Amino acid sequence: MLLTAPRTLARPATRVRAEISAAVPAGATVEAQVRGWRAACWTEWRAATVGAVFDRPVTRVQTRVVLTAPDGGATATVRDVRLTADANAAVSAATPGRTYRVYATRIDLADGTFWDGLRLTTNAPRSPRRATRQRQGRSSGRAARTMSW
Incomplete structure (x- = not known):
């Protein structure tokens, strides 16, 4: 797992998407997760590969990249992770709730x-x-x- 330092956004955002450039062998997975900073605390970690949607704008984000592989199997090699943040996403009834x-x-x-x-x-x-x-x-x-x- 790779945990990055928090980054301050140029403007508040409600959606963060991650694009991962990686070589992923059979049986291995790569997932980018983000959490956002609100006024006084961090949100929970959310999968960002499909786009993490926050119900309220966040001003900072922190990313972690989680690599998994079967026992004795080859792990993925990550070359690049790019984040895109915007404020266009709206929370809808289809957005999964908290657990x-x-x-x-x-x-x-x-x-x-x-x-x-x-x-x-x-x-x-x-x-x-x-x-x-x-x-x-x-x-x-x-x-x-x-x-x-």
């Missing part, structure tokens, strides 16, 4: 106990949407730790 990976705390379904000993119980008399997490197995005089949402 997220969500991590959650596991609850033992048998008794509703969290991994750290907290128990999820429903507090139906007060509100059907309110739940309380209580620590089990504590014999000290402290009140049970609770969390309501």
Whole structure:
């Protein structure tokens, strides 16, 4: 993988396309990906070979070139990567949305106990949407730790 230094654009852009000049043997791949700088943060990496479209204009871009090859196979040789940025692209319904990976705390379904000993119980008399997490197995005089949402 090759990661380039960020480059400031002459004017804000909503689309960046990459043209790659490379010798790619059978089984190997080459992909250019870009991310854009907005007011305070970078966007996610997007494939730029077909054109990366940003929903809001970006002022800087950073490129990475990802090479893949089968084990023991020949890798691609990249000679040139050219980027073209413009502000003509409009986000449409066909533009793929973002994807997220969500991590959650596991609850033992048998008794509703969290991994750290907290128990999820429903507090139906007060509100059907309110739940309380209580620590089990504590014999000290402290009140049970609770969390309501």
